[in-house]
Amino acid sequence: xxxxxxxxxxxxxxxxxxxxxxxxxxxxxxxxxxxxxxxxxxxxxxxxxxxxxxxxxxxxxxxxxxxxxxxxxxxxxxxxxxxxxxxxxxxxxxxxxxxxxxxxxxxxxxxxxxxxxxxxxxxxxxxxxxxxxxxxxxxxxxxxxxxxxxxxxxxxxxxxxxxxxxxxxxxxxxxxxxxxxxxxxxxxxxxxxxxxxxxxxxxxxxxxxxxxxxxxxxxxxxxxxxxxxxxxxxxxxxxxxxxxxxxxxxxxxxxxxxxxxxxxxxxxxxxxxxxxxxxxxxxxxxxxxxxxxxxxxxxxxxxxxxxxxxxxxxxxxxxxxxxxxxxxxxxxxxxxxxxxxxxxxxxxxxxxx
Amino acid sequence: xxxxxxxxxxxxxxxxxxxxxxxxxxxxxxxxxxxxxxxxxxxxxxxxxxxxxxxxxxxxxxxxxxxxxxxxxxxxxxxxxxxxxxxxxxxxxxxxxxxxxxxxxxxxxxxxxxxxxxxxxxxxxxxxxxxxxxxxxxxxxxxxxxxxxxxxxxxxxxxxxxxxxxxxxxxxxxxxxxxxxxxxxxxxxxxxxxxxxxxxxxxxxxxxxxxxxxxxxxxxxxxxxxxxxxxxxxxxxxxxxxxxxxxxxxxxxxxxxxxxxxxxxxxxxxxxxxxxxxxxxxxxxxxxxxxxxxxxxxxxxxxxxxxxxxxxxxxxxxxxxxxxxxxxxxxxxxxxxxxxxxxxxxxxxxxxxxx
Numbered sequence: 001x002x003x004x005x006x007x008x009x010x011x012x013x014x015x016x017x018x019x020x021x022x023x024x025x026x027x028x029x030x031x032x033x034x035x036x037x038x039x040x041x042x043x044x045x046x047x048x049x050x051x052x053x054x055x056x057x058x059x060x061x062x063x064x065x066x067x068x069x070x071x072x073x074x075x076x077x078x079x080x081x082x083x084x085x086x087x088x089x090x091x092x093x094x095x096x097x098x099x100x101x102x103x104x105x106x107x108x109x110x111x112x113x114x115x116x117x118x119x120x121x122x123x124x125x126x127x128x129x130x131x132x133x134x135x136x137x138x139x140x141x142x143x144x145x146x147x148x149x150x151x152x153x154x155x156x157x158x159x160x161x162x163x164x165x166x167x168x169x170x171x172x173x174x175x176x177x178x179x180x181x182x183x184x185x186x187x188x189x190x191x192x193x194x195x196x197x198x199x200x201x202x203x204x205x206x207x208x209x210x211x212x213x214x215x216x217x218x219x220x221x222x223x224x225x226x227x228x229x230x231x232x233x234x235x236x237x238x239x240x241x242x243x244x245x246x247x248x249x250x251x252x253x254x255x256x257x258x259x260x261x262x263x264x265x266x267x268x269x270x271x272x273x274x275x276x277x278x279x280x281x282x283x284x285x286x287x288x289x290x291x292x293x294x295x296x297x298x299x300x301x302x303x304x305x306x307x308x309x310x311x312x313x314x315x316x317x318x319x320x321x322x323x324x325x326x327x328x329x330x331x332x333x334x335x336x337x338x339x340x341x342x343x344x345x346x347x348x349x350x351x352x353x
Numbered sequence: 354x355x356x357x358x359x360x361x362x363x364x365x366x367x368x369x370x371x372x373x374x375x376x377x378x379x380x381x382x383x384x385x386x387x388x389x390x391x392x393x394x395x396x397x398x399x400x401x402x403x404x405x406x407x408x409x410x411x412x413x414x415x416x417x418x419x420x421x422x423x424x425x426x427x428x429x430x431x432x433x434x435x436x437x438x439x440x441x442x443x444x445x446x447x448x449x450x451x452x453x454x455x456x457x458x459x460x461x462x463x464x465x466x467x468x469x470x471x472x473x474x475x476x477x478x479x480x481x482x483x484x485x486x487x488x489x490x491x492x493x494x495x496x497x498x499x500x501x502x503x504x505x506x507x508x509x510x511x512x513x514x515x516x517x518x519x520x521x522x523x524x525x526x527x528x529x530x531x532x533x534x535x536x537x538x539x540x541x542x543x544x545x546x547x548x549x550x551x552x553x554x555x556x557x558x559x560x561x562x563x564x565x566x567x568x569x570x571x572x573x574x575x576x577x578x579x580x581x582x583x584x585x586x587x588x589x590x591x592x593x594x595x596x597x598x599x600x601x602x603x604x605x606x607x608x609x610x611x612x613x614x615x616x617x618x619x620x621x622x623x624x625x626x627x628x629x630x631x632x633x634x635x636x637x638x639x640x641x642x643x644x645x646x647x648x649x650x651x652x653x654x655x656x657x658x659x660x661x662x663x664x665x666x667x668x669x670x671x672x673x674x675x676x677x678x679x680x681x682x683x684x685x686x687x688x689x690x691x692x693x694x695x696x697x698x699x700x701x702x703x704x705x706x707x708x
Contacts (some may be wrong), residue, residue: 063508115693118700122436122507123652126644130692133641137685144682250637251522254515261512294527300519307512308499 009326012318017269024175028168035283037167037239043279044174045235047272048181050259052228055185058266059194060221061120061201066112066128068256069135070226071233072248074105076139078234079151079243088144094157102230109226113219120204132253140245150244160238170238177231178272185268188224197221251296258303264315273314379697386694397675403551408674409667414559416666417566418625422639423646423658424573425617431590431653432610435500436511437492439518440618441640446521447488447622448631449529451480452536459537472537477627480536485619492615493608500611501604522636533632536623562624566662569617573655586610590653645688649695651705660703664691 027036049071056062078101081092092100116127139146161169188194199207200214208214237243246252255278263274278299285295306313312320369377398405426440437443458476499513538558545554577583585606588596597603621639622631645665650657668691672684695703 115696119696122434122511123648123701125508125511126436127648127692127696130641130644130648131689133637133644134685134689134692136637137641138683138689141682141685250640251519254519257512257515258519294523296523297520300516300523303519304499304513304516307509307516 007326008329009322012322012325027171027175033167036171039279039283040276041167041171041174041239043272043275044171044178045232045239046256046259046279047275048174048178048235049229049232049256050263050271050275051178051181051185051268052225052232053256053260054263054265054268054271055228056221056225057260058268059185059189059201060197060218062128062218062222062225063125063265064128064222064225065125065253065257066116066132066135067225067229068248068253069132070105070109070112071229071236072135072139072243072245073108074101074230074233075237075243075247076146076151077101077104079154079237080145083155085152089151094155098157098234101234102227105230105233106223106226109229110219110223112226113222114215117215117218117222129253132248133250136245136249139248146243146245148245150242150246152242154237154241154243156238156241170235173238174235177235181228181231182268185228193217193220255299258299260313261303262306262313264313264319266312267315267319270313270315277314383694383698386690394671394675403553404674406548406550406553407555408670410555410559412667412670413663414563414628414666415670416663417563418621418628419642419646419666420566420659420662421562421569421624422618422621423643423650423662424569424655425614425621426643427647427650427653427655427658428573428610428617429614430647432586433500433607434505434507434510435496435611436507436514437614438511438514438640439495439521440615440643441636441638442518442521442525443488443492443615443618444622444625444639445631445633445635446491446525447484447619448536448626448635449525449534450487451484451623451626452534452631453529454480454483455536471540474539474541477537477539481620481623484623485616488619488622489612489616492618493612495615496608496611501607518636518640522633526633529633531633533630534626535630536627538627558628562628565620565624569620570655570659577655582606582609645692648692648702651699651702654702654704654706657702657704 023030024040027040031040049067052067052070053064056064056067078094078097080088081090081097081100082094083089083091090097112128112131116124116131119127139150140148159169160173189198196207196212196217199210200212200217204214236247240247259274259278260271261274262277263270263272281299281302282295285298372380394405422440422444426437429435429437429440455472455476458479459472462471495514495517499517500510503509503513542561543557546557546560547554575583577586585596585601585603589603589606593603618639622635625631625635625639642665646658646661647653648661649664650659650661665688668687669684672687673681676684676687699705
């Protein structure tokens with residue numbers, strides 16, 4: 001049975017997507033400089049960080065809480081290689097330092113992946129969380145690289161210009177990188193490598209029986225996640241012009257997880273949607289006196305409600321909306337919902353010894 | 354499994370020879386690293402035995418504290434497969450509760466101008482009991498209200514406890530502030546005890562923490578191995594559905610285990626708040642410690658938690674002192690190395706079993 005090229009469901013996915021994309025492309029005309037920089041651009045790089053988490057969760061079945069630690073490694077490496085205050089600035093060319101940050105981050109990511117790749121499910125989550133928190137303590141303690149004050153006044157490539165007075169450049173860079181990450185992941189999951197990863201997500205032992213080197217593939221996938229996270233780390237340094245251990249602490253790790261869950265852990269688009277909701281809320285609760293400006297209490301409560309009511313996040317809610325609207329129009333029997341990893345009963349999470 | 358049984362029939366030498374070369378290389382490397390570390394510690398110990406004894410005791414007492422906290426974490430995980438990400442938050446809350454209550458009881462004069470304690474035994478015991486009970490109840494409410502209905506969805510449960518930990522962290526910052534506080538120990542405790550070697554003396558309260566940890570370990574062991582409740586817990590770890598099919602109220606067992614597990618975080622919080630201090634960073638710190646202890650020891654294993662706490666406590670204490678001068682702020686890398694060494698050889702931890 002072939003499906004028509006244009007269905008109501010598809011229109012409901014692509015329509016709003018295109019509207020958002022066009023609105024973003026015209027961003028500098030629509031928003032004030034402050035809003036563009038502090039909300040939209042921030043949402044774009046936070047979205048990339050969340051995308052690295054969602055890529056691993058949705059296509060490889062690895063929920064990693066180490067992504068913020070990894071993006072911190074990229075950011076700190078870059079900040080230490082260029083001219084800056086604090087740390088041990090080596091005064092490299094900013095572009096070379098950016099490349100260095102990405103390379104170091106991917107290397108560390110592959111090493112983390114090699115250790116954690118034989119663990120599954122909640123064990124994997126705990127091990128990567130431990131890696132992330134250790135990275136935070138490392139940079140907080142080692143004054144040669146950062147110390148508690150972090151690295152300030154980091155030199156950036158000229159093209160970034162000043163993110164406060166002239167935010168459009170960095171906005172378009174973040175938008176371009178976001179689009180590149182999105183297209184890269186969408187392309188990769190259709191390649192044999194991506195299909196093998198999805199096979200591992202669904203049944204690691206069967207994939208091993210078919211002759212795939214499961215730990216190696218998981219390690220490579222984690223390295224890829226580190227690559228995506230490193231883009232977020234570099235952009236965060238360009239945006240902040242500084243990086244400190246406070247930018248990669250447990251609160252920030254949880255923030256990125258919250259973004260991924262609000263957006264929807266099993267759809268890549270959700271990363272940027274969740275990030276946008278997060279930064280808009282952040283900006284809004286700072287502006288008004290809401291129960292003593294306890295932003296984290298508000299975000300925690302929203303997070304709790306979303307986890308309890310709709311584990312699919314906003315994308316999950318939109319999915320059910322499009323499904324029911326689509327059904328109204330087509331009178332087709334409803335298709336069974338796709339099996340998501342989280343709906344698996346406990347005790348069946350695959351384990352290897 | 355039959356493969357494993359066949360391998361068990363071979364001698365260890367033959368079995369070792371059947372391993373892939375990479376695995377052998379990793380194990381040889383791990384052994385070499387462990388041997389080097391032991392040799393380094395031995396060399397430093399021979400150089401100054403007084404420091405070795407004091408630092409060793411620091412490590413042991415720290416391990417005691419870590420064990421008390423992590424045993425609660427591992428008890429909850431072992432039985433319910435719930436990774437309680439709010440465990441560190443419960444630890445921190447108990448410390449703040451006990452501190453506040455002690456302040457009220459002593460009228461803010463628990464510590465004299467000379468830094469010595471003026472808190473009576475009751476001024477320490479009552480906050481301890483109240484804080485443990487309060488935190489245990491918070492844990493119980495958390496389990497009954499949020500976790501019970503999501504039994505078996507381990508990721509969702511972890512996310513729920515993360516959400517709760519965000520709220521606890523924010524609210525405790527609002528109520529207790531961000532300043533590190535210290536709970537005064539009971540004034541009837543001696544300040545320090547003599548060790549009768551090299552004329553050394555050592556803080557009594559730290560020894561007391563170690564004794565409490567041993568008592569907690571023995572009590573948990575006795576409860577799990579010798580009582581009917583423990584029998585149900587052990588059966589529940591292996592097969593929850595079968596246990597409830599046998600007519601046992603597994604939900605009641607879960608509730609009690611959560612109460613005890615959260616209460617142990619509370620006990621750790623009060624002990625740690627007296628031995629070291631309590632501040633707003635404790636939630637992250639003790640969540641990491643609990644995670645590392647149970648990852649090293651193996652999830653759900655009490656013996657594993659003891660070994661893991663011992664390893665982490667000793668590495669923390671010796672790492673701060675025995676690293677070469679100028680590199681001592683890299684000590685967190687040792688914690689990471691410990692984690693890597695164990696996971697390289699045993700992905701499920703030292704005492705871990707496949708779920």
